[in-house]
Amino acid sequence: MGAGHAHTLYRHGHSPVHALPPHCKLAAVFCFVLVVVSTPREAVWAFALYAVLLAAVTRVARIPAGVLLRRLLIEIPFVAFAFLMPFVVPGDQVHFLGLSLSVPGLWGAWNVLAKGTLGVAASVILASTTELRSLLLGLQRLRLPPMLVQIASFMIRYGDVITDEMRRMSVARRSRGFEARGVRHWGVLAKSAGALFIRSYERGERVHLAMVSRGYAGTMPVIDDVTASRAQWTYAAALPVSALAVCLLGWTL
Amino acid sequence: MHVPDGFIDLPVSAATGAVAAGAVAVSLRGARRELDERTAPLAGLVAAFIFAVQMLNFPVAAGTSGHLLGGALAAILVGPYTGVLCISVVLLMQGILFADGGLTALGVNITDMAVVTTVVAYALFRALVKILPRTRRSVTVSSFVAALVSVPAAALAFTFFYWIGGTTDIPIGKVLTGMVGVHVLIGIGEAAITALTVGAVIAVRPDLVYGARGLSAPLKLRVGGELVDAAPASGPGPVAARSTRKVWATGLVTALVLAGFVSFYASASPDGLEKVAADQGIDRKTEPHHTGDSPLADYGVKDVDDARISGGLAGVIGVAATVVVGSGVFWVVRRRRTETAAAGGNA
Amino acid sequence: MTEPPVPAVPASLEVSGLAYAYPDGHQALFGVDLTVGRGERVALLGPNGAGKTTLVLHLNGILTAGAGSVAVAGVPVAKRNLAEIRRRVGIVFQDPDDQLFMPTVREDVAFGPAASGLRGPELEARVTAALGQVGMAEYADRPPHHLSFGQRRRVAVATVLAMEPEILVLDEPSSNLDPASRRELADILRALDITVLMVTHDLPYALELCPRAVILSEGVIVADGPTGQLLGDEKLMGAHRLELPFGFDPRSVSPRHVAP
Numbered sequence: 001m002g003a004g005h006a007h008t009l010y011r012h013g014h015s016p017v018h019a020l021p022p023h024c025k026l027a028a029v030f031c032f033v034l035v036v037v038s039t040p041r042e043a044v045w046a047f048a049l050y051a052v053l054l055a056a057v058t059r060v061a062r063i064p065a066g067v068l069l070r071r072l073l074i075e076i077p078f079v080a081f082a083f084l085m086p087f088v089v090p091g092d093q094v095h096f097l098g099l100s101l102s103v104p105g106l107w108g109a110w111n112v113l114a115k116g117t118l119g120v121a122a123s124v125i126l127a128s129t130t131e132l133r134s135l136l137l138g139l140q141r142l143r144l145p146p147m148l149v150q151i152a153s154f155m156i157r158y159g160d161v162i163t164d165e166m167r168r169m170s171v172a173r174r175s176r177g178f179e180a181r182g183v184r185h186w187g188v189l190a191k192s193a194g195a196l197f198i199r200s201y202e203r204g205e206r207v208h209l210a211m212v213s214r215g216y217a218g219t220m221p222v223i224d225d226v227t228a229s230r231a232q233w234t235y236a237a238a239l240p241v242s243a244l245a246v247c248l249l250g251w252t253l
Numbered sequence: 254m255h256v257p258d259g260f261i262d263l264p265v266s267a268a269t270g271a272v273a274a275g276a277v278a279v280s281l282r283g284a285r286r287e288l289d290e291r292t293a294p295l296a297g298l299v300a301a302f303i304f305a306v307q308m309l310n311f312p313v314a315a316g317t318s319g320h321l322l323g324g325a326l327a328a329i330l331v332g333p334y335t336g337v338l339c340i341s342v343v344l345l346m347q348g349i350l351f352a353d354g355g356l357t358a359l360g361v362n363i364t365d366m367a368v369v370t371t372v373v374a375y376a377l378f379r380a381l382v383k384i385l386p387r388t389r390r391s392v393t394v395s396s397f398v399a400a401l402v403s404v405p406a407a408a409l410a411f412t413f414f415y416w417i418g419g420t421t422d423i424p425i426g427k428v429l430t431g432m433v434g435v436h437v438l439i440g441i442g443e444a445a446i447t448a449l450t451v452g453a454v455i456a457v458r459p460d461l462v463y464g465a466r467g468l469s470a471p472l473k474l475r476v477g478g479e480l481v482d483a484a485p486a487s488g489p490g491p492v493a494a495r496s497t498r499k500v501w502a503t504g505l506v507t508a509l510v511l512a513g514f515v516s517f518y519a520s521a522s523p524d525g526l527e528k529v530a531a532d533q534g535i536d537r538k539t540e541p542h543h544t545g546d547s548p549l550a551d552y553g554v555k556d557v558d559d560a561r562i563s564g565g566l567a568g569v570i571g572v573a574a575t576v577v578v579g580s581g582v583f584w585v586v587r588r589r590r591t592e593t594a595a596a597g598g599n600a
Numbered sequence: 601m602t603e604p605p606v607p608a609v610p611a612s613l614e615v616s617g618l619a620y621a622y623p624d625g626h627q628a629l630f631g632v633d634l635t636v637g638r639g640e641r642v643a644l645l646g647p648n649g650a651g652k653t654t655l656v657l658h659l660n661g662i663l664t665a666g667a668g669s670v671a672v673a674g675v676p677v678a679k680r681n682l683a684e685i686r687r688r689v690g691i692v693f694q695d696p697d698d699q700l701f702m703p704t705v706r707e708d709v710a711f712g713p714a715a716s717g718l719r720g721p722e723l724e725a726r727v728t729a730a731l732g733q734v735g736m737a738e739y740a741d742r743p744p745h746h747l748s749f750g751q752r753r754r755v756a757v758a759t760v761l762a763m764e765p766e767i768l769v770l771d772e773p774s775s776n777l778d779p780a781s782r783r784e785l786a787d788i789l790r791a792l793d794i795t796v797l798m799v800t801h802d803l804p805y806a807l808e809l810c811p812r813a814v815i816l817s818e819g820v821i822v823a824d825g826p827t828g829q830l831l832g833d834e835k836l837m838g839a840h841r842l843e844l845p846f847g848f849d850p851r852s853v854s855p856r857h858v859a860p
Binding site: 009026029030031034036037038041067071074075077078085088089090093104105107108109111112114115116118119120121122123124126127132135138139145147148150151152153154156158159161163165166180181182183185186187188189191192193194195196197198200201203204205207208211212216217218220234 | 255256257258259260263266275277278282285290291292293294295296297298299300301302304305306308309310311312321330331338339341342343345348349350351352353355356357419420421422423424427446449450451452453454456457459461472
């Protein structure tokens, strides 16, 4: 996690998925996740089908499976949580390898793991095929308040700058023989964090000056706009619509 | 604590989504009133700072390290409104870019980590700063306490959401002990780092610490060798304090009414909570290895207390949520009124 | 010292009797008088804390004069025509990272003209032209933080040129540049047919680019004349903490570089 890696999130390419307008993709991913979350957990086969759908999208987007799998690791803290469930949830117990596991707990763990993983995979595909810039345009297009989009866009623009400043401060600390080893050294690290805040805030003020100097008066001028044709919307809808079909089957069967 | 998809059911996700949207809307107005056209660059840079500082590792011992969550720090440094905005944007970007936190759980995550943390930390901080003597040390101490409480408060909020909308029936007492236990520990680290960082900022640029505005010593004049207080300039005090007092008062009244409702709700099912506690007690006796496996085992919070704590916590969270929603409603009403007034004036 | 050229058109910049104190009471300017004719390139020299930045922030109305007046191409800097003033005065700040705040180079260059209402193909043409002037046209779709420092400084100049300003104000344009980037920037600035006010500590750079120089010290203009002449006046330079780099003699520089 970190702005420093921000540009490695996106994998440049020219696949049909890359070419879709960002707001279509955002909407599609959100609807897909919504459908997945509302699927009954007992319909195990439905989740398998969702995974197949995502695999197909990954294929079309030409994202290597290894990349996708590596990015799934972000989930780990909650996987740990899920593994605890069979032990802490009360209910009927089953015995497996000498462990006593609760059946509702196992279902709960499965539910969280399956839905969480599918959600993460969908987001990873989105981030891998959409440039940061177009994601912001997409959010704007989806009527996120313009001020939030502006804040997010400044955050992304200056994430690298500030991370770099932090890194330089760390290099400066270490070249003077300081190595943070324990709680005793928190004071020094916190001083750096404080200095970083001051620098960030002052930079914010300077950026504001630069903006005002070029005629900024509270709203960003519209420079780029993204539009989507009906065909593109239809294409993007393929994923959530097929997922919805699976979901409905899951409820009826 | 980034909640993934499928952890909290849809109705609660949607409800928290609405709460989050309301809180963000209120914060947008609040931040714009304080920073006007500087909102975007300043909040953006502070968000980038929070983002960066979350990567700063604080070594604890023997190769383990922790990092800052930043809610309390943001609230104290830039105020509750801008703080909520910054953390919300960080969470939004983490969800979309890094898949850290589910898209459908965005409402839960924002309410929990951006709103509860920031509001609790700021309220506590302001209260302490008012009570304690007007020194820099008080500011540091208040930051420590505010951050210390804000993290378990977020854990409580999460427990509450899990209680009403969790997809798996884990006994709520266990969730509570687990979440709060772990987060009290995390809170201690957060508190230390936050207090040290606020201390570092206040030593260099005290004017940048939003929460400590109005604490600067009055100007002195040297008159005939004696120091006398200069007439206080009518400087801009905390802007929000004056203009939003009404809002918060209304919100608080609504909150108290609702708190009564929530505690009624909570007391309507105390047997459920006590049963959970009993279950757990039995669990612990008959199958010791289960609790041994869980991270909850090491935190000796008595199960019977859980019922009370969760009852109280429901109230607290109820109040917090209502203050936010209440002020949102009040804003809308007030805005409409001023708009009609303006329209009437034009006509 | 030298008479400002008597212009048929109003001077690009006219500052008279400008005084300013910060809200905290610290007074930075004590009556500045400065006239820059159209098409002139003037270096504004002065030690740290002389009030150079304060003066620059008055030129586009970010700070408002406590006393005295500023006019750009005959238009007084005042609340009612701030938008116009900010379009006419292009300030290039010292740190290009502060100036380049948009996600891509193209959007950043488009920001100023778009804020003044330009849209569509006209906007596109303006952006292309401005990037062309600084030789950065092929970097239009890059994010600014992927450029080298010198490239970022050039894009920063382009963001201002895109607004077709009356006067270009550069704050320390040569700071942190390697010699090649420094020369490239000088070539770009020399090729511009525009009024330039350059705030700098880099005396050789001032001599190379600006025929005329003024020295701001303790909040007033203390000297105004041909750059070579000012830099050659050791007593004047010494009195205002201005030092030439080791081995640099302004009299030895061939007049070819000091072309008007």
